[in-house]
Amino acid sequence: MIEQNDICKKFGFNVKVERMRKNYTQAYLAEIMNVSVTYISDIERGSQNVTLKTIEKIANALNVDIHKLMYFD
Structure with a gap:
């Protein structure tokens, strides 16, 4: 578990x-x-726990699919 x-x-x-x-x-x-x-x-350093709405906002601002931001290898 992560x-x-x-x-x-x-x-x-x-x-x-x-x-x-x-x-x-x-x-x-x-x-x-x-x-x-x-x-x-703070987000990029991992010190901010973002909401789903914020994740969507970031994805829209970067013009990428949410799954690209949520892919953890």
């Missing part, structure tokens, strides 16, 4: 990878999502 902290870190890593693929800065992603840069940074 620990919650590990899930947050893996999710955050996936967000960062997809953000960088789009050549988006954390500031740009934050602007699109109408959240703070600190919030994006």
